[in-house]
Amino acid sequence: MSAMLWWLLFTPLVGAIVCGALHFAALRAGHGSLDQGRGGHDRHAGGAARALAGRVACAAIAVALGLSLWACLRLARGGETLVLESSTWHWIAAGSFTVDLSLVVDRLSSVMLLVITGVGFLIHVYSLGYMAHDPGYARFFAYLNLFVFAMLALVLSSSLLGLFVGWEGVGLCSYLLIGFWYEKGWPAEAAQKAFVVNRVGDACFLVGSFLLLRLFGTLDLSEIAGANFHLLGARSGEIALAALLLFGGACGKSAQFPLFTWLPDAMAGPTPVSALIHAATMVTAGVYLVLRLNPLFAAVPAVLFVIGCVGALTALIGASSALLQNDIKKVLAYSTISQLGYMFLGLSAGAWSAALFHLVTHAFFKGLLFLGSGSVIHGLSDEQDMRKMGGLKRAMPRTFLTFVAGAAALSGLPLLSGFFSKDEILARNFALGGFHLTLWGVGVATAALTAFYTWRMVALTFFGAERFDRAHVHPHESPALMTVPLVILALLSVLGGLLNLPHVLPGAGLLQHWLEPVTRAGDELLRREVEHGHVAALTEWLLLGFGAALALFFAQRGFHGYTQGPARDQALERGQPKLASFLAGAWQFDKSYHARIVLPLRAAAETLSAGFDRRGIDAAVDGAGTLARALGQHLRALADGQVKHYALWMGMGAALLSLTWVLG
Amino acid sequence: MNVPTDHLLALSAILFALGVLGFLVRKNVIIVLASIELMLNAANLSFLAASRHWSQTTLAGQGDPSAGPIFAIFVILVAAAEAAVGLALVIALYRLKQTVALDGMAELRG
Numbered sequence: 001m002s003a004m005l006w007w008l009l010f011t012p013l014v015g016a017i018v019c020g021a022l023h024f025a026a027l028r029a030g031h032g033s034l035d036q037g038r039g040g041h042d043r044h045a046g047g048a049a050r051a052l053a054g055r056v057a058c059a060a061i062a063v064a065l066g067l068s069l070w071a072c073l074r075l076a077r078g079g080e081t082l083v084l085e086s087s088t089w090h091w092i093a094a095g096s097f098t099v100d101l102s103l104v105v106d107r108l109s110s111v112m113l114l115v116i117t118g119v120g121f122l123i124h125v126y127s128l129g130y131m132a133h134d135p136g137y138a139r140f141f142a143y144l145n146l147f148v149f150a151m152l153a154l155v156l157s158s159s160l161l162g163l164f165v166g167w168e169g170v171g172l173c174s175y176l177l178i179g180f181w182y183e184k185g186w187p188a189e190a191a192q193k194a195f196v197v198n199r200v201g202d203a204c205f206l207v208g209s210f211l212l213l214r215l216f217g218t219l220d221l222s223e224i225a226g227a228n229f230h231l232l233g234a235r236s237g238e239i240a241l242a243a244l245l246l247f248g249g250a251c252g253k254s255a256q257f258p259l260f261t262w263l264p265d266a267m268a269g270p271t272p273v274s275a276l277i278h279a280a281t282m283v284t285a286g287v288y289l290v291l292r293l294n295p296l297f298a299a300v301p302a303v304l305f306v307i308g309c310v311g312a313l314t315a316l317i318g319a320s321s322a323l324l325q326n327d328i329k330k331v332l333a334y335s336t337i338s339q340l341g342y343m344f345l346g347l348s349a350g351a352w353s354a355a356l357f358h359l360v361t362h363a364f365f366k367g368l369l370f371l372g373s374g375s376v377i378h379g380l381s382d383e384q385d386m387r388k389m390g391g392l393k394r395a396m397p398r399t400f401l402t403f404v405a406g407a408a409a410l411s412g413l414p415l416l417s418g419f420f421s422k423d424e425i426l427a428r429n430f431a432l433g434g435f436h437l438t439l440w441g442v443g444v445a446t447a448a449l450t451a452f453y454t455w456r457m458v459a460l461t462f463f464g465a466e467r468f469d470r471a472h473v474h475p476h477e478s479p480a481l482m483t484v485p486l487v488i489l490a491l492l493s494v495l496g497g498l499l500n501l502p503h504v505l506p507g508a509g510l511l512q513h514w515l516e517p518v519t520r521a522g523d524e525l526l527r528r529e530v531e532h533g534h535v536a537a538l539t540e541w542l543l544l545g546f547g548a549a550l551a552l553f554f555a556q557r558g559f560h561g562y563t564q565g566p567a568r569d570q571a572l573e574r575g576q577p578k579l580a581s582f583l584a585g586a587w588q589f590d591k592s593y594h595a596r597i598v599l600p601l602r603a604a605a606e607t608l609s610a611g612f613d614r615r616g617i618d619a620a621v622d623g624a625g626t627l628a629r630a631l632g633q634h635l636r637a638l639a640d641g642q643v644k645h646y647a648l649w650m651g652m653g654a655a656l657l658s659l660t661w662v663l664g
Numbered sequence: 665m666n667v668p669t670d671h672l673l674a675l676s677a678i679l680f681a682l683g684v685l686g687f688l689v690r691k692n693v694i695i696v697l698a699s700i701e702l703m704l705n706a707a708n709l710s711f712l713a714a715s716r717h718w719s720q721t722t723l724a725g726q727g728d729p730s731a732g733p734i735f736a737i738f739v740i741l742v743a744a745a746e747a748a749v750g751l752a753l754v755i756a757l758y759r760l761k762q763t764v765a766l767d768g769m770a771e772l773r774g
Binding site: 640643647651 | 684770771
């Protein structure tokens, strides 16, 4: 049984290695070289190795999905404290510091497993169609499988160090896949930006883990989560610092303020990558981290407060920045940032299951929306600008219907998955009162903005006049390989709400009950701070109704404002150019980072390079060489080729040696 | 007649110094080689003197009196080999330079 978990982890890695080998085989056979360029629907860029790679990758994820389902079924049949654990690997033993690594599936990681392998599998299948004409087909699947491997390592690991390995692994794969079309230039830059910005968060993560190691003497996640935090009262400052630093890591990976700027640029990668990594799985790693260590965070309310502020601010920045984006993927990217902020908003209120619920539904509907946008981009021959779309609902009916389902779920239209998950987070913040009421207000404003920009996107893409060049662009529906995953994800987006219905409805709180063994410790710690977690039934109904009305109203506003094209945006740009550029530029964070951090750092680096490196270090190295050469120049006079002189030197040396011997 | 060890060592030193002097001041390669022979034989003399010295004094029995003569024989052997190689070099040198004077030879100048 324990071996099964290792199989679950390593099957995608094997898939990645096989795909990598196939990539090189395809290269040798002459397929997949860069000079073939991208696209070209008529050209059959084939090769048996290429075709095999896609199948191998999908099969590897299918195996992982099967094993995940198996693990979940076992968990469901066992008692609520049942945890599947693999054999232990004694990874590091250095003095008193030891790291034992094993794979653990508990109720939290089982949900993550299903999201990663389930949504991952659908996206793999979709990629078979989406990437069919790409010369880097096998390479793409190798990276994608490697990513799933790293993500599974992140989720399955029993130790914070193992989690960190997965954490860095997904970061690496994210880098590789953002820069997948590196030959175009700007994707490579976007990949570097993502990597460098994440480094800030990862440094925080590392320092936080060191602190935890000092505090608890172990990096084992269950031991840290199970620690008695009351006994550590005297060291609450250190605990708070450790929790804050770990949250800093989560900020980087989950694109939270102030480290969110990499995510919109990450859209340079292929669209399935955006769906899998930058919407469904990797960016939720930060949420998973907080959930995994929920007692640690619950023990320090001040950090929860910070998380709430960051989450609310991020949600607002993301949603307002999405309002005026013209690139369909950028809208979705800012939306993702905003929804991740929602998840942290939920965590800050101690609504652990609500955050996970939103994570799951978000994986469904945002994955769907990204894949749908990919289908649109594919159908329009790589056009991403919504100003050059419009009226696509006739040419792409299946993409249109599924996209609308995703948009409805994202905007929180009643009874869809996003409606329930968003409501749960907002209701918990509302119930806590006090400062959380402010956070609730921000959340509500964000929900309104979300509904607006989502339906603006739908209207611009699928309704109104066709604004693309009909002579050159012939929109067409995508192949079944791409639309079938869309349909499945659309069903999940619509029905996902059943996972965790609000407590006023029958069959409520499935996910909450499922998660209870994991979150109990955190809940108990929090209950000291807050007495009430749930709102009364009437308030809950009112909140649900309010949320529904708000979403419907703003969705309608967004939709009708843009069915005739982007004229409204142009009017705003003319009327209030400052506001328009502020919103379109994501509150100008990128610009100010560039001016305040990038440029000063570059200037400092140049000063150091010219002053210290060239004049200091280089001069020292050159000086050593010059000195040796000059010395040699003088010493060479000794070796004048005259045997007698050599003999004289020898004799003098011998005489000197005997003298020292006699005298000494 | 028993010559004291001191005298023998002094003679050895004088012979060695003459060898060094000859090596350093003479031009002719053959004389230089002969000077080397002189130095080697000065060393031989001191070996034998020391050997005799250790076999006569109160320290007799502690050292091996045969070690000195064996070393002397060994040195003679090396000297013979050295002379053979050295004279061969002289012939090669003469063929190359038409002279056996050392002064003009500085082929290995650095």
